[in-house]
Amino acid sequence: MAWRRTFRFTQRIAVFTFVCLLFGQTVSAVDPLHVRIDQQVEQASLGALAGNATDGEFLRRIYLDLVGAVPPADVARAFLDDKSSNKRIAAIDRLLQTPEHSRHLAGVFDVMLMERRAEKHVKRAEWQAYLLKSFAENKPWDQLAREILGADGTDEKVRAATAFYLFRDGEPNLLTRDTGRAFFGMDMQCCQCHDHPLIDDYYQADYYGIYAFLSRGFLFTDKDKKVFFAEKANGDVTFTSVFTEEKGRTRPRLPGDVPIDEPVFAAGEEYSVKPADKVRPIPKHSRRAKLAELATSGENDAFNRNIVNRLWSHMLGRGIVDPVDLHHPLNPAAHPALLTMLASEFVAMKYDIRAFLRELALTRTYQLALSTPDNLTAQAKIAAQQLTELEQQREAAEKKLASAFEQASAARKVFNAAQAVALTVADEHTKANGVVSTTQKKADEAAKKLRDAKAALAKNQDIAKALTAAAKSAKLAVAKLPKEKELAAATATIAGRADKLTKDVADAEKKANDLKPAAMSTATAHENAKKVAADVATRLATENQKLAATRPAVRKTIAQRVAEQSALAQLDSRLAFANELSDLEKLQAAADAVASTVATVDAKLTSGRKELEQVKQGMVPLQALVVDAKAKHDKATVELNQVMQRAAAKQEAVKLVAAAAAATEVASGKLPKDADLKKAAESVKSRGTALANELSALQKQLAEQQKMASAMAAQLAATTTRRDAANKRLAELTKLVPSYETQLSKTKADLQQAGNVVTESQEGLLNGWSERFFASPVVPLTPEQMAWSLMQVTGMMQQQRAAAVAEVDKTLPVDPKQPNDPVRLAAREVAIEKAAHAKLVKNVKKFVELFGHAGGQPQNSFFATIDQALYFANDGTLQSWLNPGAGNLTERLNKLEDPAAIAEELYISVLTRRPTSDEVNDVISYLAERPKEKPAAVKEMAWGLMTSAEFRFSY
Structure with missing residues (x-):
């Protein structure tokens, strides 16, 4: 029962259609996207597609x-x-x-973007509600990504989008890695410290290109303890390889692109809201907003390819590029043209996720069965026929790649030269802005001192004027009232204070006059510094324009180089797969040959065992026959000897009687009239005749007995020969059967090994079918x-x-x-x-x-x-x-x-x-x-x- 045993997949009979790699049908742009997807997959297939x-x-x-x-x-x-x-x-x-679809997508994107991180500074429920609302409204991906990448938490409607940054505490390296993975399909964590050791196209400069967009961000907590993801206006990015100690620096740049142009601001003019205690700064130029803008503009291939690849992976179980966060030429797409088409179409669909998922679900590719082709050997022959042409294509692709590298290198050389000049001027501009800041600080300090001195002078002058007037009026009053001693004393006090303030005013006026030269000189120095900075800024703008003019060629050649690398890697993948497929026929033939040997040896062993058993079983009656033949032979020999002895005795008797008869007859002849003698002679003669007859009978019996003895001897010899031959065969089979067993064991082991090789090859090929979406994974x-x-x-x-x-x-x-x-x-x-x-x-x-x-x-x-x-x-x-x-x-x-x-x-x-x-x-x-x-x-x-x-x- 299914609840008692390991999962088994039911095998189903499917109809397979082989589509040649090299001669596929043309994809028409007027066909619905799902039709064009299926056409692309079929055109790329190296074998049959599974059934529905x-x-x-x-x-x-x-x-x-x-x-x-x-x-x-x-x-x-x-x-x-x-x-x-x-x-x-x-x-x-x-x-x-x-509604379940919207909630499911919200969950999928939550895991994709957050990877189950613990909530920080924003409630997870708020973030999930934000995603749910976005998908319920079918918010386009570019808008959703733009809100997330550009979020700072100030807009309450999309404040939850800041969770991408806040859940990671705004840590720039963590954000760089996860932004690269989630939005551009590139895991460049290794590149934080050095160029990637295994991926040629992942450079430290690529990592810091993204890092430069994010490094100015920081967590800002307002008076209500609310956390925002704020941004500074300054902070250049430099890096050093831990392997080569080579130093570098970069402006913000997206993967597969060149550093962006940025506006140039005079020192002190970088912020629309300047930093202050408990005040969130707002730079005039936000790199993070620029990241959101450029990534979602529809023109960044990495951004577009990443999202369609992830949506494809969600629906079909694995990405066209897999793993989904390792896009690079040496990990080529299973179907490069398909991925390119999907990225382009998704942009044309205005990043409509729901419509895109519908097209994927409608494809036959999505609706393929789990089963895989069962006629791999036939496909192997077809693949073998394609090898030569694939190898020729690979050779041509290598040449194209070499040319693309040369063009990219040349364009990069021009760009690097322009960038070096621009960076040099940028350094001058940074220094000039530093001088502006320094002179401004000095000018501000001198101006403040002068302002403070003038303010003190004005204040003292006002007081002195009032006291002088008061003293004059008091003196007039005293003159009218000379006897008022208290009034006279007060007048004297006022006059004294007026005199002192008059002196203070003179001192303050002198101090103010003394500060004027410094204020004027520092102000002049500041104006001169601003003029120098403005001149450098003009030069920098000019150099940036020159640098910008080199960017299209760099972008074009980079794209071409990456395309050629991908094409070559794809050909390598197809060639390897075709070789594996064509090798399967050889492996199967070798396994079949071993199987034939096993069958032959097994037949010999079966026959040998059968014969050995027959020989063993035949030995008992055969030995019995030998014993019986020997007994008969021995009996016949005894009987023969007995007859021979009797015949010899009889023959002796015959001789003696014959001699007696002859002697008696001679005697009777001499005594013819002796009747008794004559009768005795006749009796002896008659007895001799009888004995002769008996001897003749014995001689016949002896001949028969001799014949019988010879027959028994022959029978004994024959059965003994048969027994000896059987014994010899038994000895031979006793040695031969174990040798067959040993040989069979070895050939079976060889067959097992050959079968394992074939099975491994088949499994690799079948995995390849799923990896290429010719069957469901x-x-x-x-x-x-x-x-x-x-x-x-x-x-x-x-x-x-x-x-x-x-x-x-x-x-x-x-x-x-x-x-x-x-x-x-x-x-x-x-x-x-x-x-x-x-x-x-x-x-x-x-x-x-x-x-x-x-x-x-x-x-x-x-x-x-x-x-x-x-x-x-x-x-x-x-x-x-x-x-x-x-x-x-x-x-x-x-x-x-x-x-x-x-x-x-x-x-x-x-x-x-x-x-x-x-x-x-x-x-x-x-x-x-x-x-x-x-x-x-x-x-x-x-x-x-x-x-x-x-x-x-x-x-």
Whole structure:
């Protein structure tokens, strides 16, 4: 069952169409973008494309990518049953208009830009609300990026955009790295200290080009403890390589571009609001605002390529350039022309993310299946035919690259010369401005002293005048009243004070007169310094114009050089892939040869073992035959000897009787009348005849016995020969079979090794298919997708949505007079989604902790831990979601009586597909094993599918 075993992908038969690399069809600009994308992919293919994803695979994929969760069971079933030809387009268009899509994109961009960093100075909720509002309004990417890059926190409407800077404490090096990665697709962290050791096109000057835009920023806290990202008007950027100790400096510049022109201000004129205690300075020229302007102008290739590559990666599982933050010629795009076209089209679409995602979703490329070509050997032959032409193209590309390097070097040489002059004059201007500042300070000090002296003089003169008048009037009064002693005393005091002030006025006047020359000389020096600075500024403007005139050639040659580098790297990649593909045929042939050897040796071993067994089994009866033949031979020999002995005795007797008969006959002849003698002679003769006859019979028997003995001897010799031959063969086979076993073991090991080589080659090729988007890749769910999908499957989302509908029915009911009012219905959907999300979002945190990377780290790689497994095994959250109730998954399953129907509802709900026949049988068997424990069995099966590898991946 799927909940008992590791995820296996169902193999499906697909129709493959091979498109030759070199002779693709022409892409027409009048075709919709999604059509042109597919044409580009097909033109670049080195082999067959996979077939289309099934309806279930497509629906699950599009829901995960556009709204961040698997589809509800009722939606999945309706889609699978729908026979209309445009149902996929309808699903795409419907999802793009949902509040869930806006929230999902807000989450995707939050992770992309912030990488789960802790909040600082701005609330994360405010930042997320800002993103949500932006995507709900379908704010163009250039505007969104411009607001983020140019944010300082002063505009309350977009204050949350400052989070990109504030979450990083405004630290310029951290901001430089993350700005390069997130907005330009270039991770140049190594370049903070030196040129990149592995990437030829990442220079220390590139890093500090971005750094120069950001280095003047700093955190400013106002009297209300509110933090802003302020900016200074000065601060040049210099750097030194830790390897070569080579020093350099740069003005602000974007990746792939040259340093920008900047306005020249006289010393003291750099700010529209000058720095002061508790006063946020505002420079007349903001480098950060310039960064936002230039990056989003539509003309910066790095900015444009980065965002379309990231959006492509979001939808198709990996970037056309991957990793997405390592754009450089030696990490070429899988389809360079496609990436260029997408960047251009996205700008033409006015950076409309929603429209762009729709075009990606409509492509056949997006809707390809996970399966890969099964006819690699046939493709290998075709690839082998392309090698020569690819190698010729590579040779031509090398020449173009060499020429591009020469042109870029020449243009850079002209630029460097102009820049050296401009920098020299800039140094003069800096020094001249320094003199202006110094002389201004001295002039201000001298002028202040003179002003203070004049003010003191004027003050004393006014007092002295008043006292003199008072003394004169008092004297007149005393003259009229000579007897008023107190009046006389007061008059004397006033007169004394008047006399003293008269002296003080004289002293103050002298002091003021003494300060006038210094004030005039310092003022003159300051005016002269300003004139010198103005003259240098004029020269600097002239040199900057000359420098600016060299920039187009540099930009053009840089672009050409990068294009040629990318083209060469792409050819190298294709050539390597074609070589791997063509080598597969050789590797397979070698493996087949080894397999043939294995079959031959195996056949010999089988035959040898069989013969050995036959010989072993035949030895027993064969030995018995030898024993029997020997026994018969021995018996025949004994019998022969016996007959021979009898025959010899008989023959001796015959001889003796014959001799006796002959002697008797001679005697009888001499005594013819002796009847007894004659009778005795006849009797002896008769006995001799009888004995002769017996001897003849014995001789016949002897001949037969000799024949029998010879036959037995021959039989014994024959069976002995057969036995000896069998023994010899047995000895041979006893040695031969182990040698066959050894040979078979070795050839099997050779076959295993050859098979491994073929498998590795095939896996590399199959990975290449996914990397080139000729088949769908396997992509792990994000922590958020995992959490929301589990809540979707278990029914938690439906329960909270129902509660949210009840709430919204009270606050924003359907207008009975206009029940189909689209504006009101859309507002209701937003309110319902917001209310349901607020109730469920707290559950996501645990999944982020378990399945997400640490804050500030890239978040797109897969990893598995024991903590994840323990969470699913032991934590009660998922189990509680699976408790039957409120129409959730397990309650629906428990209500079904037919096990096959249970299997279908289970698989559609969890995996967005109908079960296979084997899976149906597994469910039937599992339920049959536990007839009295159906609720527990149902819960276990649901838990098993939700914790399976198939559920954890998008494919």
